[in-house]
Amino acid sequence: MTPGVASILKKLREGFYHQFRQELPADFWENLPYSSLPEEASMLYRKKLLEQEKPVVLPGEKIIFLRTLPKITEFAPLLDPQVKAQYDYLRPLENLTPDWAVILRDGISGRLKLCRELMQKTSDPEKLAYYRITAAELENITAFALRYAAAATDESQKALLEKVPIHPAESFHEALQCLRFMTGCLRSSDMNHIGFGRFDQYMMPYLQRDLDNGTLTLESAGELLAEFFLSLNRDSDLYVGVQQGDNGQSLMLGGCDKDGNCVINPLTYMVLEVSEELGVIDPKINLRIDKSTPQDLLLCAARLTRRGLGFPQYCNDEVVIPGLVEFGYDLADARDYTVAACWEFVMPHGRDIPNLLKLNLPLIADRAIRKTLKAGGSFEDILTQLKVEMTSERQQLQDLIDGLKKLFLPDMLFSSFFSGCLERGMDLHKGGGKYYNFGCHGPGAVNAANALAMVKAWVFDEKRLTAERLLNALENNWDGEEDLRQDILHNAPQAGNNSDLADEMLQIVFDTFCDVLTGWLPGERQTRVRPGTGSAQNYVFLTQNQDANGLHATADGRRDGDFIGSSLSVAPMTRSQGVLSLFHTFGKLDYKKLVNGGPITMELADAYFKDPEALEKTVLLVRSFVNSGNQQLQLNTLNPDRLRDAQKHPENYRDLVVRVWGWSGYFVELAKPFQDQIIGRQAFGA
């Protein structure tokens, strides 16, 4: 690490950048210029916020921008209340990646020029309004950029800030600065979870040019990249999602081009190396791989895993791309996929909402089990009831979606860099995009499968316990049946544990889930729904509930309030036979249908990396993941004793990073239930 980078990292750790924060002035919300046009309200609000921003340009800084305004909790405050009332479920645009290549190529001025030309050519009033507001957005960004330029502390900063994002970027440095500045502008009005997409692809031409003309070496480029990454951490706490750290600053590396050719390049390696060197939570790294991924790249990725940040997250192109094509995405778009904030696959041109929905799979299985057993039914009846319950839960999602008259506010700034919306004169939300699908998470499937497998094996086949005894145990939250509960946790068939029965139940749970969601076309756009294996925050949300109709004790030995697993993982309190058994179990799933994503989540014990051959082993593990036909993988590190100590003495662990679900955060900044769920995960040894 160079002294310059080390100094910025130190300042970051010490909270140096917080001193520039300001409160919104008391009169900020007074005399607001309401608009009844959502597009305009959105534009005016961003303008007002950017005018309130104070440029922070520090001497010697090469990557410049720092948010000073606090986290925004008001959304669309400038929208006429009568219009706003029509938005039942208003939320900011999120989980999308703008077309960064277009921003870099055209700059603000290029888009503005195109916008004005198109305005001349149309007389359609809607399009005219679209272009008028887009032009205003772009002009506002220009004005803001010039205020930053005026705050430069030297000539080179001034030249940089006058150049980008207003004009096209021409160097790696300018391209990084443009990204940093524009992500700050896009996120200014609480538009969170805006990702960086296929970073090594759109950035490599700029790096290559600098390497070719001798402006940069790989080393000096790495230093710029480090400064860029650090800048993303200086204010990311202001973009908090469900928990601190859940901010959507993720990027994708590797993969193939539209023709399927491998596109790994020197920047792919550099991102992994710089991230390893810095050890900070942003950006979250994803890596697309397949059977032909070179050994040295996987070793590089394994070194990052060893750093304990919970990334890279691996995506297996051999499984992901055919699934996306099967679902209906064009092959060229599918090959260009990236991920949203966590793991959900998103395509260029898509206005998918990949994390809108979820079905509570352990609750659905539990209802099927209890109702059928009470009625004296067979195990076949339970599986029939499973589909009935699943369909009934889907109806509730239908009601939710039908209630969504309008979901998102339009955003002209985002639209002007996305999928030709500007060229068509139509905002993304109004049809400027190409795909409009919803994603549905399937949390807790392993718990659901284990419950079904236990009932099949112990109640029906082996008759080790009666239906009545099980029903009583569930009603009483296992009180008085602790021996039985322990017996189930240790000895009943479990997914990931060399049980064909439990694996089959897992397949049945997900097949039913997919059956119920496929062919269902909710909402006014007749939107299709992508089923996925992710849990997101639901391992806490679904289990820590006071809802009488919620998830309580289940037949897999779970007590009320016990956690369920994170995405695809061993059920808490049970042990898997091992890493290959997990791959074997999850490799049986039908990923041609489960196309929303959701990683196998595997924790490696701290001792694992003490072994000098651990890196080679990690590569072999990742290759086994590909060979077993699995879709996504998170390899995290875990030291439960250390985490318990961190709960007691958080002041000593301020930099301790853990993987929470699709993102990594600082352990001590998490709410306790999330901390507890992580501590309870199984750590695999050497």
Added chain:
Amino acid sequence: MSEGLIFDIAEGSIHDGPGLRITVFMKGCPLTCPWCHSPEGRSTQPVLMRFPHGERLAGKYWTAQELADYLVPRLNMLGDSGGVTFSGGEPLMQSSFILEVLEYLGGKYHVMLDSSGYGKYTDLLALAQQCDLIAFGIKLLNAEPAQKFTGQDGGCICRNIARLDKTGTVPYYFRMPLVPGVTDTEENFRALYEFAAPLKNLQYLEFLPYNQAAGAKYAALNLPDSASRWANRSADPIPDYIKNSFEIIEHK
């Protein structure tokens, strides 16, 4: 169909042969090495281990078909970069079971044997003919200390290995734990050198550090903790004449 008694299976081991491996620990061992890290592997019956946090039964019977069904999909995942290792306990004690499993595997995977070399030569030869590599866990080569620490004088082991070496059936290497004052003595290194020097198919020598790690298992089996009596070693005890004569793999 025969049944095998297995006390553990490790998925994803990297120390029991080339690549990523599945190691099957066969229960039952004729030796009594006091430093053993798997004392639950000694007896030929399932044994209950009582830990402070709960109980675990070490030892489960598998049919050869069951074990093969378990191994095949996992070995397929590993492709060319791994295989299966039969360890123990002493795998020679269940050689007919292992041979039956290997028949199911059909010669498609890299198979390794991790044995002390103690057992019937016919069993060793039969297994060696189906394996790609053998690790012999050599401890003590002189009769007196061997008898004292391992309960056998080591003669059988040396005869078996020397005899197998002449057949040229399979490459093998030696793994020796460096137990301070026991296996890392000058006499033992000298005996090792004299035994190993004429062997033609010996690939290399691997030395494993002694560490005090197995104590909890002894307590769980209600045995005196014989494994923690030595201090962890600091200096490198391997003499130059060994280093200069063989390829050495040394773990720190």
